[in-house]
Amino acid sequence: MRRNPHEPEFHQAVFEFVETVMPYYLDHRKYTDARILERMTEPDRIVSFRIVWEDDNGVPHANKGFRVQFNSSMGPYKGGLRFDPSVNVSILKFLGFEQTYKNALTRLPMGGGKGGSNFNPKGRSDREIMRFCHAMMSELFRHIGESTDVPAGDIGVGAREIGYLFGKYKQLSNHFTGGVLTGKGLSFGGSEIRKEATGYGVVVFAEDMLKHHGKTMSGKTVAVSGSGNVAIYAVQRAMRMGAKVVTVSDSRGFAHLPNGFTDESFAILQDIKENRRESLAVFAQEAKGVTYHAGKSPWSVPAQVGLPCATQNEVDETMARVMAKNGMECLAEGANMPLTAQAIHVLKDAGVIFGPAKAANAGGVGCSGLEQAQNAQRLLWTRDQVEQELEKIMRSIHEQCVEYAPVKNGVTDYQAGANIASFARVADAMIGYGYL
Numbered sequence: 001m002r003r004n005p006h007e008p009e010f011h012q013a014v015f016e017f018v019e020t021v022m023p024y025y026l027d028h029r030k031y032t033d034a035r036i037l038e039r040m041t042e043p044d045r046i047v048s049f050r051i052v053w054e055d056d057n058g059v060p061h062a063n064k065g066f067r068v069q070f071n072s073s074m075g076p077y078k079g080g081l082r083f084d085p086s087v088n089v090s091i092l093k094f095l096g097f098e099q100t101y102k103n104a105l106t107r108l109p110m111g112g113g114k115g116g117s118n119f120n121p122k123g124r125s126d127r128e129i130m131r132f133c134h135a136m137m138s139e140l141f142r143h144i145g146e147s148t149d150v151p152a153g154d155i156g157v158g159a160r161e162i163g164y165l166f167g168k169y170k171q172l173s174n175h176f177t178g179g180v181l182t183g184k185g186l187s188f189g190g191s192e193i194r195k196e197a198t199g200y201g202v203v204v205f206a207e208d209m210l211k212h213h214g215k216t217m218s219g220k221t222v223a224v225s226g227s228g229n230v231a232i233y234a235v236q237r238a239m240r241m242g243a244k245v246v247t248v249s250d251s252r253g254f255a256h257l258p259n260g261f262t263d264e265s266f267a268i269l270q271d272i273k274e275n276r277r278e279s280l281a282v283f284a285q286e287a288k289g290v291t292y293h294a295g296k297s298p299w300s301v302p303a304q305v306g307l308p309c310a311t312q313n314e315v316d317e318t319m320a321r322v323m324a325k326n327g328m329e330c331l332a333e334g335a336n337m338p339l340t341a342q343a344i345h346v347l348k349d350a351g352v353i354f355g356p357a358k359a360a361n362a363g364g365v366g367c368s369g370l371e372q373a374q375n376a377q378r379l380l381w382t383r384d385q386v387e388q389e390l391e392k393i394m395r396s397i398h399e400q401c402v403e404y405a406p407v408k409n410g411v412t413d414y415q416a417g418a419n420i421a422s423f424a425r426v427a428d429a430m431i432g433y434g435y436l
C-alpha cells in the first residue's frame with residue numbers, strides 16, 4: 001500500500017490474487033527465493049500523455065491518455081483501451097494486472113497491458129469520436145506494435161473506435177500491420193466471433209462450472225447486468241442454451257423481463273444499444289413485457305445464475321447477500337472485478353459456484369489472440385473454425401482451474417484455481433528470464 005498510495009482498485013486486485021496464491025507461493029522455495037510476488041506486482045512501465053482534440057464547435061479539449069505495459073513474460077503486452085471519465089492509473093493498473101494472468105490462462109503468447117483515456121464518449125458525435133481516436137493514436141503509435149503491445153477495445157471502445165485508431169496507425173506507420181490492434185472490422189483484418197467472444201465465453205464457462213457440479217444452464221433463470229458488448233452476447237448465448245434471461249442494465253437503471261428475453265426483445269435491445277446508442281428506458285418503451293427501474297441495479301431480482309457484465313465493484317456485500325438469499329447457484333464474472341472482495345466471500349461462504357473474471361471472461365482476449373494468428377497467416381478463418389477454437393480455449397481454462405482448485409464443501413474454488421494456475425505460468429517464465 002505504501003508503495004502505491006491512492007490506488008484502491010489496484011490494491012483490491014492484488015489483494016484478491018495474493019490471498020489465494022499465498023499458500024502455494026510459500027510452499028515453493030523457487031518463488032519465495034526469487035521474491036516473485038514483489039516483482040509481479042510492479043508494472044514494466046506506464047506511459048502517460050496528453051490528447052488534444054477539437055469538438056464540433058471548433059473548441060479544443062485536452063484529455064489524459066495512458067498505456068500500462070504490465071508484464072510481457074508470456075508475449076507482447078495485450079489488453080484493451082477504455083474511454084471513460086473514471087479512467088485513472090489505479091484502474092488501469094488493476095486491469096493490466098488482471099489481464100496478465102487472464103492471458104496466461106488462455107495459453108496463447110500474450111502478455112498483459114491496459115490503456116485508455118478519461119475522455120467521455122457519451123453524447124459526442126461520430127466525427128468528434130473520430131477526431132479523438134486519431135489524436136490519441138498520434139501519440140500511442142510510438143509505444144505499440146505487433147510484437148510489442150497490441151491494444152483492443154473495452155468500455156467505450158468498440159469496432160468503430162478500433163477502426164479509427166487502426167486507420168491512424170496505418171497512416172502514421174505507412175504499414176498495414178493487422179496484428180497491431182485487435183477487434184478490427186471484418187473487412188480489414190478482424191476476426192469472426194470477436195464481438196460475441198467475451199459474452200459467449202462467459203456463458204460457456206458458466207455452463208462448464210455447472211456441469212462440473214452436476215447441473216446445467218438449461219431452464220435456469222439468469223440475471224445479467226450491463227447492456228454493452230459483453231452483456232448483449234452473454235444474453236444471446238444464455239438464451240440459446242435454454243436459459244431464461246430476466247434482466248439487463250446500464251449506468252442509469254435496469255430493465256426487468258419477468259418472462260425472459262424473446263428473439264424479438266433481444267433484436268430490439270441490440271438495435272438500441274449497438275446502432276442507436278440509447279438508454280434502457282427506450283428499450284422498455286419499445287419491447288413487450290419489460291419494466292424499467294431507474295437508478296437501481298438488477299441484483300434484487302431472484303435468479304439462479306448471475307452474470308455481472310457492466311463494470312468493476314458493481315456488486316457489494318449487501319447485494320451478494322440478497323443474491324444468496326434468493327437462491328443463486330452460480331455466478332460468472334463477465335466484467336473485470338465486478339464483485340468486491342467481501343461480496344466474493346459472501347457468495348463462496350453460501351456455497352455459490354463462483355467463476356472469477358480472469359477465467360470466465362477470457363474468451364474476448366482468447367479470440368483476439370486468434371485474430372492475431374489469422375493476421376500473421378494472412379488468412380480469415382470461418383465462423384465455425386473460430387468458434388471451435390474459442391470453445392477449446394474456454395474448456396482448457398476450466399480444466400486448468402479445476403486442476404489447481406481446492407474443493408470446499410463439494411464446491412470447486414475456481415478463484416483459487418485460476419489464480420494459482422496463472423501465477424505458476426507467469427512466475428516460471430519470469431524466473432526463467434533471470435533477475436529482470
Ligand code: NDP
Pocket residue numbers: 153154155156157198226227228229230231249250251252309310311312314334335336337361362364365
Ligand atoms: P461497453 O462499453 O460495451 O458496455 C459497458 C456496459 O456497462 C454498458 O451497459 C454501460 O452502461 C454499463 N456501465 C458502465 N459503467 C457503469 C457503472 N458505473 N454502473 C453501471 N453500469 C455501468 O463495455 P464492455 O461490454 O466491453 O465491457 C464491460 C466489462 O467487461 C468491463 O469490465 C470490461 O473491462 C470487461 N471486459 C470486456 C471485454 C470485451 O471483449 N469487450 C473483455 C473482457 C472483459 P452505459 O451504456 O449507460 O454506459
